[in-house]
Amino acid sequence: MSHIDENSDHETRATAEDRSALRLWLRLLTCTNLIEGHIRTHLRSDFDITLPRFDLMAQLERHPEGLKMGELSKRMMVTGGNVTGITDQLVDEGLVVREDNLKDRRAYIIKLTPAGRKVFKQMAEAHEKWILELFSGLSEKDVGTLYKLLAQLKQHVSVIAREHTPGN
Amino acid sequence: MSHIDENSDHETRATAEDRSALRLWLRLLTCTNLIEGHIRTHLRSDFDITLPRFDLMAQLERHPEGLKMGELSKRMMVTGGNVTGITDQLVDEGLVVREDNLKDRRAYIIKLTPAGRKVFKQMAEAHEKWILELFSGLSEKDVGTLYKLLAQLKQHVSVIAREHTPGN
Numbered sequence: 001m002s003h004i005d006e007n008s009d010h011e012t013r014a015t016a017e018d019r020s021a022l023r024l025w026l027r028l029l030t031c032t033n034l035i036e037g038h039i040r041t042h043l044r045s046d047f048d049i050t051l052p053r054f055d056l057m058a059q060l061e062r063h064p065e066g067l068k069m070g071e072l073s074k075r076m077m078v079t080g081g082n083v084t085g086i087t088d089q090l091v092d093e094g095l096v097v098r099e100d101n102l103k104d105r106r107a108y109i110i111k112l113t114p115a116g117r118k119v120f121k122q123m124a125e126a127h128e129k130w131i132l133e134l135f136s137g138l139s140e141k142d143v144g145t146l147y148k149l150l151a152q153l154k155q156h157v158s159v160i161a162r163e164h165t166p167g168n
Numbered sequence: 169m170s171h172i173d174e175n176s177d178h179e180t181r182a183t184a185e186d187r188s189a190l191r192l193w194l195r196l197l198t199c200t201n202l203i204e205g206h207i208r209t210h211l212r213s214d215f216d217i218t219l220p221r222f223d224l225m226a227q228l229e230r231h232p233e234g235l236k237m238g239e240l241s242k243r244m245m246v247t248g249g250n251v252t253g254i255t256d257q258l259v260d261e262g263l264v265v266r267e268d269n270l271k272d273r274r275a276y277i278i279k280l281t282p283a284g285r286k287v288f289k290q291m292a293e294a295h296e297k298w299i300l301e302l303f304s305g306l307s308e309k310d311v312g313t314l315y316k317l318l319a320q321l322k323q324h325v326s327v328i329a330r331e332h333t334p335g336n
Contacts, residue, residue, distance in 0.1 A: 020308070020311050020312075020315070021296075021299050021300045021302075021303040021304075021311065022296055022299050022300075023315065024303060024311055024314060024315050024318070025203065025299050025302075025303065026245075027315060027318045027319065027322065028196070028199065028200055028203070028314075028318060029200060029204075029245055030245070030322060031196065031318050031321050031322050031325065032196055032197060032200040033245065034322065034325045034326060034329060035193065035196070035325055036197075037329065038325065038328065038329045038332065041332065042332070077194075077197055077198070077201065079247060079248050080247050080248055128189075128190055131189050131190050131193050132189045132190075133328060134189075134193075134321075134324070134325050134328055135189040135192060135193065135321065135324075136189075136324070137320055137321060137323065137324025137325070137327075138317065138320060138321060138324070140188070142317055142320065143188055143189065143192055144188075145313065145317060146192060146196075146314070146317045146318075146321075147188070147191065147192050147195060149306065149310055149313060149314045149317075150192070150195045150196060150199050150314075151195065152305055152306060152310065153199050153302075153303065153305060153306060153314075154195065154198060154199050154202065155305065156302070156303075156304070156305025156306070157199065157202045157203055157206065157302050157305070158202060159305075160206065160301060160302055161202060161205065161206045164206065164209065164210070
């Protein structure tokens, strides 16, 4: 807490800062939950799919070279999905393939099929529209400011998280 | 998309905005996940408890009059916890009680016990310290700006989510 002025009342100041950081965290979490919930509802009603399934396909779309199961799990951005179960379903539906991994015979590589990419494209376009609508209450300038401040937050949090990882 | 200038190239403009809204959403989600992950790790290593358990106790702390099971489930801020299971555990440990609801005999009221409040207080103090550390990369002014912009986002998202709720 080196940023606290030595001359101020440490106790009061620290408490006030605790509160504003805590309030900010709760607001951040609330915004994320509201947006995630809205996307979840839309994916269900418009495409009859779950958010983890969308998320899994989105990760594969970003990696045309394919991902190992472990990498895929690590990249998932939403919790609550069974990665193996979803992959099995998508394979059954012909939207995803498991390919032999030449570098590591024990680990398959998971990829979208051309059909999977086509199906994902439709969902991704709808998803972008919903996100655009949700964020349309902010001006372009506000979007930029928010993006910049969250970059700062992300950078700081990443450093702290890394320092606290067991073994570091 | 009434805020788009009629004279600009709609297609290009919309696409650029889609991208920046989408990028902002992914960054928001990443920040939330990083912070949540850090808190989850700390709760596990320092108190040997899960985040849903902490969240459940936090909701009860905010409602000394107690909450019905359904209200408690709705107020949970993290997903992945089994609210009934966690409540059963906490009752067994004497940290939470189920009281008869005089207004509705079918629905119990869940409350923290004095022991539960004491245990929660220790965890909440640690939790506030971790949050303060995670957000200490932002100046007081930045915290205020972020809080204000997220309020705007929350307000807009709430309106859209309400409009889209089935039955409205």
